[in-house]
């Protein structure tokens with residue numbers, strides 16, 4: 001089969017290369033899936049650059065965590081799926097419910113666990129969920145990492161209530177899902193971006209307040225101004241070291257800052273005083289469990305919410321897709337169709 005691998009020693013997206021692998025065969029508990037679409041996450045760029053948690057890749061690994069496809073065969077012991085089902089693999093292997101398991105975790109698309117940018121994938125039946133009937137393969141391929149992360153932050157940990165305020169940073173995959181989920185829950189959404197045209201698109205999706213973080217570098221003060229000095233109940237903190245201090249200023253008394261991303265780096269000097277004086281809390285989020293994914297899918301289906309797919313590339317255009325993502329031109333998700 002055809003696939004793209006992150007090659008050993010990769011230091012950038014040119015390290016993601018086309019290859020061929022033997023067609024996989026499912027074990028007794030596995031499903032064999034003809035992949036139809038995959039989507040990109042910022043994580044995929046970090047892995048290719050050798051800047052993800054495991055450092056520089058030492059073995060060739062099929063790229064990308066997120067994809068959707070059709071089951072074509074099942075192992076002899078499989079009970080959850082049948083040929084013809086439309087499925088998505090879960091980001092983590094073997095995190096079905098509850099808190100994140102301890103010990104080494106296998107996550108798709110980071111060594112030693114092959115990802116989904118290949119014509120065929122196998123998943124243990126435990127590590128897959130059905131695609132909602134309302135979604136295409138392209139739309140479904142956007143869900144396993146970014147959407148589950150936003151759901152985990154806002155609904156599972158955040159326990160978001162109608163009428164509360166969510167602050168989302170930037171208009172990438174996680175933040176646009178946070179916007180859509182928060183609006184579905186009846187919350188007010190304030191969102192930031194470096195681009196006024198992206199902010200316009202965010203308003204069309206229901207953001208009540210938009211702030212350009214380039215032209216308004218003190219965006220945390222603007223958040224406070226727009227909320228009569230109170231701040232946001234939940235901050236979707238994808239920026240990391242460069243934004244955390246401001247996020248702590250922008251959170252409301254008793255609010256929660258969800259620690260998700262490191263877009264601006266990992267090492268900074270955020271002042272913990274804002275946390276204690278506001279009785280606020282920080283909560284780490286690492287994608288989520290299969291149960292969270294299933295809850296998200298029900299909500300998307302019932303509320304007929306469609307993920308925002310910015311652009312779809314073909315399999316042969318994988319490098320163009322990666323470059324497009326790297327430039328940060330996208331709003332929402334970038335998809336590769338197989």
Ligand SMILES: NC(=O)c1ccc[n+]([C@@H]2O[C@H](COP(=O)([O-])OP(=O)(O)OC[C@H]3O[C@@H](n4cnc5c(N)ncnc54)[C@H](OP(=O)(O)O)[C@@H]3O)[C@@H](O)[C@H]2O)c1
Nearest residue numbers: 042149170171172173174193194260261262263285286287
């Ligand atoms: N913890 C987890 O489980 C988890 C899961 C998913 C993602 N993440 C992390 O979350 C982050 C976002 O991931 P993603 O896949 O959503 O990324 P993405 O789609 O590539 O989004 C990146 C966007 O972030 C915005 N951005 C960049 N610098 C910013 C800044 N200083 N302030 C505010 N916004 C800024 C930009 O938006 P504009 O173009 O609008 O300015 C950019 O387009 C990454 O660090 C990723 O590794 C973590």
